[in-house]
Amino acid sequence: MADKIFDRLIEDHDKHRQLLKQIAETHGDSEDRRALLETLTKELKAHAAAEEMALYSTTLRKPPTNDETRHSVAEHHEIEEMLNDLAATDMSSSAWLAKFDKLAHRYTHHIDEEEEEHFPDFGNYLTEADKAHMRKIFDEHKAEECEEAEVTPVAMADAKE
Template sequence: MARIGSKPDTRFRDKPGIFGRLIEDHDRHRELLAAVSETSGDTPERATLFEELTYELKAHAAAEEQALWSSVLRKPEITEQGRHAVAEHKEIDDLLNELAARDMSKGSWLVRFGALKEEYLHHIREEEQELFEAVSRHLDKADRDYMESVFSRRKPVEKDKAEITPKLHAAH
């Protein structure tokens, strides 16, 4: 599958633990963003890839919030980083929902998808290069182990719960 952009430098890439696991997901999301960008019109390929991207992003964000950001929010010295990440998750979720409700055959869909892609790539680059680094200094091994356990357990559950607007489901 096509790659989009480069993978940002981070000391957590290809490392065990919660941050390495999150970055692994981010790399998959980069691939899906690139694949959707290469599609055209209201095709089954675009619909399938966009649906997969939507489920992945929504499940990842929910599990990440439960595993990482909920713990970060309880630590006053890093609460702001958690608030920032969760707020960006909400913006991305809103963009996904807006796209799912739009007609994929229109050129405006791809333009709006470009905005989502730009927003999401900014978000994960910021997480990988700034936020993970900043919050990791305030988390001990027990915190990180707990977070990884919660993320691994919650992501499949969240993927099952994730929804795409009824319009997209009707297209299949």
């Protein structure tokens, strides 16, 4: 497998960047916006779950990478809450657009941080065999997670209760 885990994760990140851009070009409560949000939500939830199983389960067992790993996993949870809140908001409202912009900024920051800081650091502690195995695990779990991922509208205020 020529491209290992980090190349595969970045491939997904690029797809996510494109989905965010496409959603930003939609308006109001439209079929396009609904379909793109559903695709983005399923993609992000499946990606995060598979990434945690394939990569972060290993980096948590390597003390020098614990802080970065925990940070990324916490961000996954935060982003999922933001997705749920966005799905619970009226798509034709200005609040929806403000929440989408915040989510897009937060997620872009997250993946930039992973690509520029975390992945290079993690690479120092993983063998090529580790990376190839992680790629295999990621691909298997991503497909499964995509089938199971759902849009779950839960407003932030309700999630905190």
